[in-house]
Amino acid sequence: MRSIDGAISLAWTDPVTGEPHEEAITLPATIGRAVDNTVVLTSEMISRHHATLAWENGQIVVTDSSTNGTFVNGVRQQRAVLAGGESVQIGPYTLSVRESAPSASAVSDVTLAWTDTATSQPMRQTAALPLIIGRGSASGIVLNDTQVSRAHATLTAEDGAVVVTDSSSNGTFVNGTRQQRAMLHNGDQLRIGGTTFTVTFAAAPVHATPHRGHREAIIAMDDAPMIEHDLPPGVAAPPPRAAAAPPGVVAPVDDAGQTVVPVRGREDQTVLGAPVPRPTARAFPPPIFNEPYVSVAALGQTGLPVYTTVYAALGGGFGSFIFTDNLVIYGVDPGAIISLGIYPEPYHRYAGLARNSQIPLHERLRSNSESTPDNIWGTPGYAVREAWSSFTSGHWGNAIQVLWQVFGEPTVAQTYTPRAGDVFRAMDREVARIGWQNIWRFGRMRAIRKTDDGRYAIAYSQSDDRNQQAHAILLANYVHLATGYPALQFLPDLQEYRERTGDFEHVVNGYEAHDYVYERLERDGGVILLRGRGIVASRLIQRVYEARKKNPNIAILHLLRSPITEGHKFRRARRPAINHVEIQPFNWPKAAWGGEQRLLMDKADEATRQSLLADWGGTTTAQRGDWVRIGNQGIKEGWYKIEFGDVVRVDRAPDGRVVTHVTGKGPIAGKTELIADYIIDATGLDAKVNRNPLLQDMVDHHGLQVNKLGRLVVTNDMEVPGMRNGPGRFYAAGSMTLGGPLAGADSFLGLQAAAQLSVEHLVKEHAPGVRRLGPLRSLSQWTKWVRKVAP
Amino acid sequence: MTPNLVGRWQTRLYLLGVIGGLIGLLFVWRYNSFIPYSNKYRWIPEYVIAYLIIFGFVWDIIYQAITHLRWDYDWPGAYTFIAGILEGALVFLLIRFVGLPLIPKRSVDFWHFFLEYIVVWTFTYFWVQFLMRAIFIRWRFRAARFG
Numbered sequence: 001m002r003s004i005d006g007a008i009s010l011a012w013t014d015p016v017t018g019e020p021h022e023e024a025i026t027l028p029a030t031i032g033r034a035v036d037n038t039v040v041l042t043s044e045m046i047s048r049h050h051a052t053l054a055w056e057n058g059q060i061v062v063t064d065s066s067t068n069g070t071f072v073n074g075v076r077q078q079r080a081v082l083a084g085g086e087s088v089q090i091g092p093y094t095l096s097v098r099e100s101a102p103s104a105s106a107v108s109d110v111t112l113a114w115t116d117t118a119t120s121q122p123m124r125q126t127a128a129l130p131l132i133i134g135r136g137s138a139s140g141i142v143l144n145d146t147q148v149s150r151a152h153a154t155l156t157a158e159d160g161a162v163v164v165t166d167s168s169s170n171g172t173f174v175n176g177t178r179q180q181r182a183m184l185h186n187g188d189q190l191r192i193g194g195t196t197f198t199v200t201f202a203a204a205p206v207h208a209t210p211h212r213g214h215r216e217a218i219i220a221m222d223d224a225p226m227i228e229h230d231l232p233p234g235v236a237a238p239p240p241r242a243a244a245a246p247p248g249v250v251a252p253v254d255d256a257g258q259t260v261v262p263v264r265g266r267e268d269q270t271v272l273g274a275p276v277p278r279p280t281a282r283a284f285p286p287p288i289f290n291e292p293y294v295s296v297a298a299l300g301q302t303g304l305p306v307y308t309t310v311y312a313a314l315g316g317g318f319g320s321f322i323f324t325d326n327l328v329i330y331g332v333d334p335g336a337i338i339s340l341g342i343y344p345e346p347y348h349r350y351a352g353l354a355r356n357s358q359i360p361l362h363e364r365l366r367s368n369s370e371s372t373p374d375n376i377w378g379t380p381g382y383a384v385r386e387a388w389s390s391f392t393s394g395h396w397g398n399a400i401q402v403l404w405q406v407f408g409e410p411t412v413a414q415t416y417t418p419r420a421g422d423v424f425r426a427m428d429r430e431v432a433r434i435g436w437q438n439i440w441r442f443g444r445m446r447a448i449r450k451t452d453d454g455r456y457a458i459a460y461s462q463s464d465d466r467n468q469q470a471h472a473i474l475l476a477n478y479v480h481l482a483t484g485y486p487a488l489q490f491l492p493d494l495q496e497y498r499e500r501t502g503d504f505e506h507v508v509n510g511y512e513a514h515d516y517v518y519e520r521l522e523r524d525g526g527v528i529l530l531r532g533r534g535i536v537a538s539r540l541i542q543r544v545y546e547a548r549k550k551n552p553n554i555a556i557l558h559l560l561r562s563p564i565t566e567g568h569k570f571r572r573a574r575r576p577a578i579n580h581v582e583i584q585p586f587n588w589p590k591a592a593w594g595g596e597q598r599l600l601m602d603k604a605d606e607a608t609r610q611s612l613l614a615d616w617g618g619t620t621t622a623q624r625g626d627w628v629r630i631g632n633q634g635i636k637e638g639w640y641k642i643e644f645g646d647v648v649r650v651d652r653a654p655d656g657r658v659v660t661h662v663t664g665k666g667p668i669a670g671k672t673e674l675i676a677d678y679i680i681d682a683t684g685l686d687a688k689v690n691r692n693p694l695l696q697d698m699v700d701h702h703g704l705q706v707n708k709l710g711r712l713v714v715t716n717d718m719e720v721p722g723m724r725n726g727p728g729r730f731y732a733a734g735s736m737t738l739g740g741p742l743a744g745a746d747s748f749l750g751l752q753a754a755a756q757l758s759v760e761h762l763v764k765e766h767a768p769g770v771r772r773l774g775p776l777r778s779l780s781q782w783t784k785w786v787r788k789v790a791p
Numbered sequence: 792m793t794p795n796l797v798g799r800w801q802t803r804l805y806l807l808g809v810i811g812g813l814i815g816l817l818f819v820w821r822y823n824s825f826i827p828y829s830n831k832y833r834w835i836p837e838y839v840i841a842y843l844i845i846f847g848f849v850w851d852i853i854y855q856a857i858t859h860l861r862w863d864y865d866w867p868g869a870y871t872f873i874a875g876i877l878e879g880a881l882v883f884l885l886i887r888f889v890g891l892p893l894i895p896k897r898s899v900d901f902w903h904f905f906l907e908y909i910v911v912w913t914f915t916y917f918w919v920q921f922l923m924r925a926i927f928i929r930w931r932f933r934a935a936r937f938g
Contacts, residue, residue, distance in 0.1 A: 370924070370931070378931060379924040407868040411861075573862045584862065591864030594932035595793025753932050760929070775926045782925040 008053070008060060010039060011096040011646070013561070015568075015617040016610070016738070017709055018534070018684055020492060028054035031090060032066075033611070042611035045091035045569055053097070056081075060097060062088060074565045085646065085665055087562035092614050094562045096646055098663075110155055110162055110184075110201040111499065112141065117194045129162065131155040133192055147193035155184070155199075162201050164190060200499065284471045285447040285459035293452040296475065305472045309338040310768055312458060312476035314448075316341010316440055317349055318748065319482025319733040321427070322373050323755040328434045329376055329781050329791045330759050332769035338474060339436075340443030340460055346373075346431065347424050349484065353685075354420055356513050357536045358543040361421030366535050366586060366622045369406050369416045371749035373423070374430035377782055378752070381406065382418035385426070414625050415585040433788055443474070445483075448698050451475065454726025478767060480758060481720070482733040482751070485685040486692035488512065491531055494681050497650040497658075506658050507650070510536040510682040517678050518547050525553030529660060529674055532682035533560055533581045538621040540680060541640065545630045548639065555639045557674055559660065563644055570615045579631045580642055584620040592616060592743040593753060601741050602716055609739060610708055616743060643668050650679070687711065687735035687746070695736060698723075707739040714740040717761035718754045729765060731758040792866045792919075794858075798935030799851040802923075803844060805937070806915040811840045814914055818907050836907050838893045842882050850878055871916065879908045 011022045029038035032050040041050075047066035054061055060082040064070035071089035072080045082088070088095045111126040131140040136150035143152070149168035156163050162184045166172035173191035174182045184190070190197040286302045288294055299306055311327060313320035320339045328334055343349060359365065369381035380388075383406040390399035405416035431437070443460040451457050456479045462470040488509045490498075498507055508514040510532075521528070521544075528544060530537055541556060548554050560580060567575030567582040576583045591597040597616065601609060621627065634640025645662035648671075653659050658679050664672040688710035689695045699706060704722040705713035714737045715721055723730030733754035735746040741757075744750040762770045773781070784791055794802065818836035854874060858864055882891075883904050890896030924931050 377924045377928060379921055384921070407872075409867060410863065410865075411867050412869045567862075570862070572860050573864070575862045589863045589865075591793040591934075593793070595934050596795045596858075596864050598793075598932070599795060599934055756929065756932060773928055778928045779926050 009098045011098065011561075012093050013619070015092045015615075016613040017617075018532075018619055019489065019686075025053075027060065028052060031095075041090060041093050041614070042607065043091035043093070043614045044571070044611060045615060046093075050090055051088075060084070062097075066090075068569075074563060085663055085669075087665075089562075092568045092618055094564075096561060098646065108157065110199055112190075112197040112199060114195050114197045117145065129155055129157045133197075134168075143193060143195055145193040145195065148195075152192050153190075162199070168192075284461075289447050289449055289457075289459060294449045294457045295452050296455070296457075299451075299457065299473055299475075302473075306475060307338070307472060308475045310336040310477050311338070312456070312474060312479045313337060313339040313439075313482070314341075314445060314458065314479060315339075315482040315484060315734075316343060316443075317346055317482060317484050318373050319484065319751045319754070320480065321346035321431075321436065322376070322751045323480045323482065323731075323733065323758060324436070324439055325374075325430060325434055326376050326755045326759040327762075327770065330763065330769075330773055331771040334435050334439055336769060337439050338476070339440045340445060340458065340474065341440060342442065342444060344437070344440060344442075345424075345427070346436070346440075347427050351420070351424060353511050357510050358518075358539050359420055361424070362419055363539075364417040365420050365423060367417055367423070367748050368586060368590075369418065371747065371752065372426070373748045373751065374426040375785060376752065376756070377778070377785075378749075379782075382422060382426075383416045386418070386422065410585045410623055415623055417622070429788065430785075433785070433790055435790065443472075445694050446471075447701075448479070448481075448694065450702065450723065450725040450728070454728045456723075456725065456728055456730065477727070478729050478731075478762065479723075480731045480733065480755075481736075483692065483694065483736070485687045485735050485746070486695075487686045489681075489684050489686040491647075491681050491683055493647045493650050494531070494679060497652075501652050503652060503658075506652075506656070506677065507679045508681070510540060510680050511685060514678075514680070517680070518543060521554045521677070522547050522550040525551050526677035527555045527557060527675070529658070529676035529679045530556055530558045530682060531679065532619065532684070533558075533621070534619040534682060534684060535587075535621050536684065537682040538581070538624070538627045540682060541634070542627060542630055544639075545634065552639075556634070556641070557676060558640065558642045559647070559662070559674065560642060560644055561646060562665070568615060568618055575620070578628055579635070582618055582620045583623050585623050586744065587620065587747065588743040589616050593747075593749045597743070598741070598753075601743060606707060606713075606739065613709075613739070613743060643674070645672065685735070687738065689736065692736070709739045711738045711740075712736050716741045716757070718742075718758045719761060729762065729767070731761075733758070792868075792871075792935060793864055794855075794866060794935035796851060796855045798933070799855060800848055801937055802919065802930075802935045803847050803851065806919055807840055807844045807847070807911070810915050810918055811843070811911045812837065814911050815840045815907070818910075832898055835894055835899060838891075839882060839886075839899070839904070839907065840911065842885075842891060842894070843878060846881060847878060850874065868920065871919075875912050875916070879904075879912070883908075 007024045007026050009022055009024045011020065013020055023039060025038055030049055030052050031037055031039045031041060032048050033040070033042055033046045034048040037049065045068045047068070050066040051070045052063045052065065054063070061079065062070060062072065062077070062082055063079045064077060068091065069076045071077065072082070072086050074089070082097050084097065084099050086097055088097055109126055109128045110131065111124065113122070113124045115121070116123050125141060127140045132151050132154050133139055133141045133143065134150050134152040135143060135145065135148045139151065147170050149170070152168040153172045154165045154167065156165065163181065164172060164174065164179065164184055165181045166179060170193065171178045173179065174184065175189050184199050186200050188199045190199050286304065288298045288302070311332065313324050316339050320341060324337055324339060327337060354365065369383035370378035372378050372381060383402050387399040387402045390396070390402065402416060405413045407413065409415040442462060444464065445458055445460045447459045449457045456476050458474040458476065460472060460474060462472050488511055490509060494507050498504055508517065517528070520526070530540060537558070544554055544556050564577045564580045564582060567577040589597055592601070600612060604612060631640060643664065644666050645664035645668060648661040648663055651659045651661065653675065657675050657677055660674040660676070660679070662668070662672045662674055664670055689699055689706050689712060690710060695712070698704065702722055704720060707713050712720055712732050714732055718731045718733060718737065718740065720730045720732050733745070733751055737745045737754070742750045742753055745754065759770060763772050781791060815836045819833055854866065858866055883901070885891055886894050886899050886904070887897060927937060930937060
């Protein structure tokens with residue numbers, strides 16, 4: 001059947017982050033919780049040595065040695081022969097076992113983007129490997145630069161990776177470091193002579209190098225914070241987005257980033273140094289940001305406007321707003337807080353993502369009644385408010401239904417969730433109550449540093465207008481960082497397709513603006529291929545259900561990697577699964593926010609946390625009767641089909657449709673082609689630190705710890721320990737803190753819990769203005785909220 | 792609600808001991824004026840609450856075991872409602888047929904018990920569902936424990 005020494009590949013989706021993982025392993029191999037296994041998977045449901053994979057007579061055999069069992073295609077097996085393509089379920093992980101393709105074919109070409117040193121023109125070229133870069137005519141990319149040797153460097157494909165080998169006299173630099181030979185990652189900066197290339201390449205379709213994980217497919221979001229890389233003088237800076245995104249694949253999720261928002265003046269802020277209208281310094285952040293600590297005295301000599309504040313809430317979204325709301329209610333004068341962000345409304349960006357993923361204002365979010373970003377107490381919840389407004393406007397039926405839902409959820413009634421529009425309107429009320437408009441100011445952050453006097457310096461742009469050069473520095477004693485998701489997550493094969501074909505129209509992420517898809521389908525009919533099984537997928541199926549009322553010739557193919565017949569287990573509890581999707585009211589078990597599971601997380605070390613997250617995580621969708629009904633109806637009527645298979649490659653057909661080549665399972669076993677008009681990737685958003693140039697720069701400069709999930713390490717008080725600076729304290733919240741004490745870090749309730757932890761910690765640290773919120777003060781502040789009186 | 796066992800105990804003690812205890816005083820005062828109870832029985836409304844707390848501590852162990860079978864480790868409002876019926880019925884039946892220390896057998900008739908119980912239960916139910924979070928801001932994130 002195959003060679004005895006052939007490697008196999010194991011592919012799975014990370015149950016915590018939803019990212020695809022792929023590892024090539026040689027057999028025999030062991031799988032288990034203990035670190036001495038070939039493949040280490042963490043979960044309480046996984047035994048220390050759970051299963052073994054071995055070659056026997058040319059076949060792969062899996063042998064179980066666990067307590068909780070190994071399942072092949074949903075059936076518990078003591079020992080089973082794998083023909084390839086099966087799903088092996090071990091605890092919360094579902095592994096696809098495949099024979100590896102020859103590694104040489106893994107990466108065939110690379111794309112280089114750079115700015116021509118002579119013409120300043122942005123350049124872009126895709127070339128086959130091996131590729132020589134140099135001055136000589138034999139080079140694939142010819143550079144007319146005396147600093148460049150005739151054959152300066154060679155890019156080759158080796159074992160599924162792209163490797164650069166230097167053969168020059170002046171050196172080849174990868175991300176600023178001179179290298180003789182180095183493995184390149186997507187997005188790496190390769191400097192040869194006076195030219196800096198941004199290197200991108202397609203994800204390896206089949207064979208990945210062991211323990212490297214998959215190549216992340218990525219698109220920078222429109223308002224992701226950008227920083228310029230430190231470049232030696234005379235070297236042209238890469239185009240604005242090059243550092244964060246592969247060129248040509250920039251797809252803004254929102255158009256509002258173009259808006260230039262005027263900076264509001266604040267009389268209560270002192271300005272150090274002489275404010276110069278047009279600073280002459282070209283380098284920003286200023287060179288003193290390269291020092292270990294920024295000298296405050298030297299800042300004054302940069303000519304940049306320097307503002308000071310006691311508290312800085314960086315990000316300007318939900319996270320920053322909730323933290324600020326807590327601070328103000330705990331007693332801090334709003335004048336002592338500055339929030340930097342891109343949009344004046346804290347919910348702007350969230351609302352954009354909701355809109356793109358087909359949640360208009362009248363649709364309901366996947367959020368709890370008591371997860372109220374406009375009210376730090378969580379009472380009255382949205383359900384009570386909705387019941388009240390329904391009752392007073394004569395909609396008694398809705399009032400009673402909503403109250404019945406909060407009474408019986410999630411067991412005897414469907415879980416209540418608030419309408420998007422109601423959440424945003426409630427935010428507007430609290431925005432006005434605490435005077436957010438005086439706290440927020442436009443700022444695109446470029447770098448954050450500790451200062452030599454125990455504070456923090458934030459370098460930011462006060463305007464998006466490049467001609468204005470409106471750079472400034474903010475000095476803060478206490479910082480809270482909540483910049484949100486920096487990027488969309490893409491399945492590697494779809495990212496590869498988009499890079500190869502430049503087709504961003506027929507293959508889209510569910511969080512990108514893609515209303516035209518439904519408009520065209522409503523007009524012409526057609527097929528959507530849906531990838532991913534989360535909440536976005538559910539909502540998109542509902543959207544197509546609505547579109548079918550206008551044109552019944554619309555169908556959905558839902559391509560999943562493997563069937564799910566039963567849900568995750570945790571101790572004695574089990575999560576239900578319907579139509580191969582696990583069902584859970586919110587994205588984590590409810591008690592992970594403020595119950596027993598939260599206490600488990602508080603006590604756990606990092607490794608135990610990963611294991612708990614794996615047990616509770618996984619892609620799930622909300623418990624909604626209409627979604628189950630729509631799914632069942634679609635299956636019965638034939639316009640909604642679920643298929644299982646592993647994607648080999650995605651291509652564009654001559655007629656403009658998109659062809660997905662699949663190694664199918666079950667009814668579509670064998671090699672199959674799935675043809676669709678549009679492919680929608682519903683796998684979500686990416687929040688790894690290295691996706692956010694601002695965070696990555698801070699992590700690199702201050703040597704911060706990053707956890708296994710690629711997020712910032714935080715304490716149980718949500719403090720970033722490596723950023724402590726004398727009396728200065730630095731907190732973080734949101735998706736960048738996953739792996740910390742809060743599983744639902746990126747949710748409304750998670751942001752509320754995080755803000756409370758940080759502010760409570762500030763009380764303990766005797767930070768200025770914050771006072772303990774005991775029962776009487778809390779109640780009195782709450783009545784102010786009810787009466788809409790400023791805190 | 793997503794309580795743990797200690798959270799259930801603390802919350803029960805607070806709700807019944809403080810809120811319930813104050814409501815009980817009302818019954819101690821009012822019952823005497825229109826029910827021909829002898830002085831020996833005047834504190835019975837408070838004793839009933841004390842037993843609800845004591846038996847409740849044991850009920851909570853059962854409830855928490857049920858919580859552990861639920862994926863969300865949560866406790867729906869509807870369960871609190873069912874639990875309320877069970878807890879009230881147990882104390883009433885014990886008084887009716889067995890008798891409890893300080894509360895002799897058949898010393899309380901159904902309607903008196905029912906009136907006190909439903910007032911205390913309704914008050915504490917709405918207290919815990921709506922007001923608790925406004926007063927104890929950390930409570931909802933700490934598995935229903937205080938501090």
